[in-house]
Amino acid sequence: MYLLxxxxxxxxxxxxxxxxxxxxxxxxxxxxxxxxxxxxxxxxFIFYEVGLSGxxxxxxxxxxxxxxxxxxxxxxxxxxxxxxxxxxxxVVSSLVHIxxxxxxxxxxxxxxxxxxxxxxxxxxxxxxxxxxxxQLFLGxxxxxxxxxxxxxxxxxxxxxxxxxxKALLVNRIGDFGLILGILTTFYTFHSVxxxxxxxxxxxxxxxxxxxxxxxxxxxxxxTIFLFIGAIGKSAQLGLHTWLPDAMExxxxxxxxxxxxxxxxxxxxxxxxxxxxxxxxxxxxxxLTIFGSLTALFAAMTGTFQNDLKRVIAYxxxxxxxxxxxxxxxxxxxxxxxxxxNHAFFKxxxxxxxxxxxxxxxxxxxxxxxxSLVLFLPITYSLMLAGSLALIGFPFLTGFYSKDFILELxxxxxxxxxxxxYAPFACWLGTISVFFTAFYSFRLIYLTFxxxxxxxxxxxxxxxxxxxxxxxxxxxxGLGSVFVGYLTKDIFIGLGSDFWxxxxxxxxxxxxxxxxxxxLTYIKWIPFFVSTxxxxxxxxxxxxxxxxxxxxxxxxxxxxxxxxxxxxxxWDKVYNIFLVKSLLNFGYLTSFxxxxxxxxxxxxxxxxxxxxxxxxxxxxxxxxGQLSHYIFxxxxxxxxxxxxxxxxxxxxxxxxxxxIGIFCILFVFV
Amino acid sequence: MLNQISCIMFSTLLFFIxxxxxxxxxxNILVMLMALEIMxxxxxxxxxSSSIYLDDITGQIFALLILTVAAAESSIGLAILVxxxxxxxxxTVELMNLTKG
Numbered sequence: 001m002y003l004l005x006x007x008x009x010x011x012x013x014x015x016x017x018x019x020x021x022x023x024x025x026x027x028x029x030x031x032x033x034x035x036x037x038x039x040x041x042x043x044x045f046i047f048y049e050v051g052l053s054g055x056x057x058x059x060x061x062x063x064x065x066x067x068x069x070x071x072x073x074x075x076x077x078x079x080x081x082x083x084x085x086x087x088x089x090x091v092v093s094s095l096v097h098i099x100x101x102x103x104x105x106x107x108x109x110x111x112x113x114x115x116x117x118x119x120x121x122x123x124x125x126x127x128x129x130x131x132x133x134x135q136l137f138l139g140x141x142x143x144x145x146x147x148x149x150x151x152x153x154x155x156x157x158x159x160x161x162x163x164x165x166k167a168l169l170v171n172r173i174g175d176f177g178l179i180l181g182i183l184t185t186f187y188t189f190h191s192v193x194x195x196x197x198x199x200x201x202x203x204x205x206x207x208x209x210x211x212x213x214x215x216x217x218x219x220x221x222x223t224i225f226l227f228i229g230a231i232g233k234s235a236q237l238g239l240h241t242w243l244p245d246a247m248e249x250x251x252x253x254x255x256x257x258x259x260x261x262x263x264x265x266x267x268x269x270x271x272x273x274x275x276x277x278x279x280x281x282x283x284x285x286x287l288t289i290f291g292s293l294t295a296l297f298a299a300m301t302g303t304f305q306n307d308l309k310r311v312i313a314y315x316x317x318x319x320x321x322x323x324x325x326x327x328x329x330x331x332x333x334x335x336x337x338x339x340x341n342h343a344f345f346k347x348x349x350x351x352x353x354x355x356x357x358x359x360x361x362x363x364x365x366x367x368x369x370x371s372l373v374l375f376l377p378i379t380y381s382l383m384l385a386g387s388l389a390l391i392g393f394p395f396l397t398g399f400y401s402k403d404f405i406l407e408l409x410x411x412x413x414x415x416x417x418x419x420x421y422a423p424f425a426c427w428l429g430t431i432s433v434f435f436t437a438f439y440s441f442r443l444i445y446l447t448f449x450x451x452x453x454x455x456x457x458x459x460x461x462x463x464x465x466x467x468x469x470x471x472x473x474x475x476x477g478l479g480s481v482f483v484g485y486l487t488k489d490i491f492i493g494l495g496s497d498f499w500x501x502x503x504x505x506x507x508x509x510x511x512x513x514x515x516x517x518x519l520t521y522i523k524w525i526p527f528f529v530s531t532x533x534x535x536x537x538x539x540x541x542x543x544x545x546x547x548x549x550x551x552x553x554x555x556x557x558x559x560x561x562x563x564x565x566x567x568x569x570w571d572k573v574y575n576i577f578l579v580k581s582l583l584n585f586g587y588l589t590s591f592x593x594x595x596x597x598x599x600x601x602x603x604x605x606x607x608x609x610x611x612x613x614x615x616x617x618x619x620x621x622x623x624g625q626l627s628h629y630i631f632x633x634x635x636x637x638x639x640x641x642x643x644x645x646x647x648x649x650x651x652x653x654x655x656x657x658x659i660g661i662f663c664i665l666f667v668f669v
Numbered sequence: 670m671l672n673q674i675s676c677i678m679f680s681t682l683l684f685f686i687x688x689x690x691x692x693x694x695x696x697n698i699l700v701m702l703m704a705l706e707i708m709x710x711x712x713x714x715x716x717x718s719s720s721i722y723l724d725d726i727t728g729q730i731f732a733l734l735i736l737t738v739a740a741a742e743s744s745i746g747l748a749i750l751v752x753x754x755x756x757x758x759x760x761t762v763e764l765m766n767l768t769k770g
Binding site: 623624625626630631634 | 688691692693694695701762763765766767768769
């Protein structure tokens with residue numbers, strides 16, 4: 001049962017990928033959906049057995065790499081953390097499968113699409129269930145590959161190709177960090193298996209690498225390398241640029257990969273390595289700073305994006321920032337709680353966006369939508385529920401996880417804890433709440449509530465999606481309303497032993513209890529801030545003339561909005577300073593100067609030039625003048641006698657200097 | 670004093686002078702041939718003096734042989750020179766450069 005959950009998606013992927021032309025659209029859809037639904041059922045069983053009953057399960061199949069002290073098994077580890085990730089991955093994946101049956105109905109390549117979805121799910125499951133770092137890396141690279149294939153699904157489009165390459169390459173930067181992390185882990189612990197390295201971690205808490213006389217705390221170094229991997233995969237600030245561009249793929253793909261599952265792999269990695277992080281305070285600091293900066297940056301950027309999917313993509317980025325800085329504040333179980341909840345409402349938002357895009361004939365620009373509430377009432381209500389859950393509206397899913405993260409950051413910012421960076425995270429997180437509410441309701445207003453800007457031809461074919469698309473939406477809607485409340489006590493309840501040993505928090509870092517008994521007015525802050533955000537954006541849209549006239553001609557505001565719309569010119573800066581200079585380096589320096597220049601000159605091309613040159617020199621010695629010939633004869637005799645007749649000129653030392661002089665004379669006379 | 674050293678020195682000096690005579694000469698091939706004859710003569714002189722001082726007859730036999738060879742050589746060389754002059758009407762060494770590398 002435990003392995004079947006991993007094998008089933010692979011089976012469906014292989015069948016619908018290789019036999020797609022025989023089983024066709026219906027066959028591949030049915031097969032993939034059935035397989036993944038079975039996987040989902042099994043993962044619920046696993047959740048019950050492993051998580052609720054507290055019976056972690058280790059499965060070792062056979063050895064993969066066995067060399068010296070390095071022993072890597074094909075091993076699978078099912079503990080609380082894995083079971084939650086399994087639920088998240090399989091539920092979102094199966095709903096996306098069902099959704100795609102209808103969404104991709106007119107596409108000629110459905111079997112290929114289903115195969116890619118299956119590949120993705122398989123690798124994601126390998127990632128979350130692996131019991132060692134190398135197998136995790138297999139899953140990690142596999143989801144990167146699946147992401148490439150899926151973004152590039154419509155491979156005839158140039159933009160899709162570019163985005164896919166960008167996603168893969170930017171991810172690869174992070175993967176490099178992950179590789180370094182694996183290597184340093186092996187260097188330190190002589191093992192990459194979780195059970196071994198986590199058991200030994202506390203013994204290595206004062207272990208230092210010595211490089212060139214500089215001592216580096218090994219656990220900090222390892223966790224920073226791993227965090228570089230997480231930066232790439234979870235789109236944290238710096239390597240986030242691939243995520244918004246990944247919206248070139250089909251919308252179900254965006255829901256599956258870029259909202260619910262793949263981007264959470266980085267956060268999962270951080271949570272999995274909570275043991276390391278707990279003994280590396282510097283890495284916690286880095287995590288907090290990066291996470292909170294990402295949360296604020298992405299939330300602000302999302303506010304003035306005009307592409308429906310891009311707004312949600314930046315929202316994902318922002319929420320991932322929340323998860324990372326929750327990890328940085330040593331609240332891993334809150335982070336995974338937010339991850340699970342976020343998967344539900346973000347998948348809901350993306351799939352609803354897909355439903356909207358489907359309804360208005362593939363128009364993605366929000367400025368060309370409006371008053372869709374009249375035409376798509378079900379999608380509207382679901383999207384509203386998703387948005388409210390996202391902004392942490394009380395008693396919806398987001399409220400339980402996101403507000404708790406903010407409360408934790410409030411506790412951590414107490415001065416007696418000496419966490420000087422926690423107030424920073426607290427402020428940035430709270431400000432992000434405002435922007436989250438702002439862009440969520442801007443999306444609602446522009447898409448559903450404002451006056452319509454749709455072209456008449458598209459208006460005439462406007463329709464609510466069919467049941468097959470709405471059903472996953474409704475299930476996700478139920479999830480985004482109830483999941484947070486239902487699982488709150490399991491995940492973050494006081495004294496809940498659900499996580500067992502999968503999450504480790506040093507007692508001195510744990511502040512869950514204090515967060516529970518915060519002052520009431522502090523607990524109200526996120527709610528008020530988000531309500532203010534909703535209020536503000538509502539004013540902008542309900543009294544548009546007054547505000548637009550004031551804002552439109554206000555240069556400062558206008559410039560600000562413009563910069564936000566251009567994503568802080570982050571891509572531009574990267575392109576100018578990094579991408580272009582790297583490409584130039586590759587072409588000018590390493591290709592033109594080194595490969596085609598230096599090496600060619602000293603290799604074949606240079607030798608082939610040198611031989612005619614030298615032979616011309618030698619032949620030009622034969623002048624035809626008798627006296628020259630005689631000179632060379634005499635000269636040659638002297639050379640011969642000097643060097644090759646032993647005892648002829650003993651007093652002249654036989655050294656290379658003389659040979660050099662003779663050779664030069666010989667050539668240039 | 671006619672001792673062994675001075676004989677050898679004399680012949681060696683004369684030999685080097687004749688070598689110089691060959692390759693410092695740019696004009697006249699007759700002078701080159703003469704220098705060649707001097708080289709033969711210095712060799713013969715060297716052999717004769719050595720045979721006297723070593724009290725061995727072999728050197729003188731070799732000197733006689735070399736005289737013969739030198740005579741034959743100079744006759745063939747002059748014959749080649751005559752034929753060359755007949756064709757080119759000139760015997761300047763500088764202009765004998767048709768066989769360049």
